[in-house]
Amino acid sequence: ALHIGDWAERPVQKRWAAIYKQFDQAVAPSRFIAGRLIEAGVHDAIGLPLGVDTSTFHPERADREGLRRRLGLAAKERLLVFAGRPAREKRLDVLVAAVERLGDPYRLLFVGAGGGAPVSDRTLCIDYVRDPVALASILASCDAFVHANDNEPFGLIVLEAMACGLPVVGVSAGGVAESVDEDVGQLAQASEAAAFAEAIEALFARDVGVLGDAARYRAVTRHGWDTVFTELCAIYGRLTGRRAFESVSAHVAH
Numbered sequence: 001a002l003h004i005g006d007w008a009e010r011p012v013q014k015r016w017a018a019i020y021k022q023f024d025q026a027v028a029p030s031r032f033i034a035g036r037l038i039e040a041g042v043h044d045a046i047g048l049p050l051g052v053d054t055s056t057f058h059p060e061r062a063d064r065e066g067l068r069r070r071l072g073l074a075a076k077e078r079l080l081v082f083a084g085r086p087a088r089e090k091r092l093d094v095l096v097a098a099v100e101r102l103g104d105p106y107r108l109l110f111v112g113a114g115g116g117a118p119v120s121d122r123t124l125c126i127d128y129v130r131d132p133v134a135l136a137s138i139l140a141s142c143d144a145f146v147h148a149n150d151n152e153p154f155g156l157i158v159l160e161a162m163a164c165g166l167p168v169v170g171v172s173a174g175g176v177a178e179s180v181d182e183d184v185g186q187l188a189q190a191s192e193a194a195a196f197a198e199a200i201e202a203l204f205a206r207d208v209g210v211l212g213d214a215a216r217y218r219a220v221t222r223h224g225w226d227t228v229f230t231e232l233c234a235i236y237g238r239l240t241g242r243r244a245f246e247s248v249s250a251h252v253a254h
Helices: 010-020 031-039 064-071 092-102 132-140 156-163 193-204 208-223 225-240 248-253
Strands: 078-083 106-111 123-126 144-146 168-171 185-188
Touching (some): 064 078, 078 092, 078 156, 092 106, 092 193, 132 156, 144 156, 144 193, 156 168, 156 208, 185 193, 193 208, 208 225
Parallel strands (some): 078 106, 078 144, 106 123, 144 168
């Protein structure tokens, strides 16, 4: 399975492609990355999205009032959240610039970005949260998840936010665009401040609660681990010639 992020340097790309050609099947976490592999010459690459723990990441973990008290925010403020490392490709600068363009009532919460997050009076920061339940509580207590990386291989945190009942604002490129559409959020046409600010405003002009419910439903029905594992076993079944989920006792009997 391939999840190696941005491998755009051509010598590195060719080296990885040479390795993956030796396998019977290359499985990437998105059609976006599978396409990159195919372009590099790994012709049988396929995309299989990752799964999400929909029991841990659940809307019932929300404590909106508690989080706003912790952050010193008023109830009327619209709290956007991004959780992840402050790597350059995550485009945190775009998120900050978009929120600064919007002004009140929008605020942006970074979880886990530490000192690498751009500084602004519109942003707040929480240190890296190791406990998944605690992270789920933070996510579920916000109003929307934002993700400006247009080169994301997949974006598991996006699924975790959706499972928590959050609509997502992303970019119409990369792996995130395979999980997010107008049924569960809003896509900016480019990873730049004006387009992203416009997408955020467009999201909140709609029924955010309905979008959040749809995001949760999609996470459960398409990305629950039972569904993903069944699809993965089907791939192994095609490779081995054995029916997926054939009982262990059947093998023992023979």
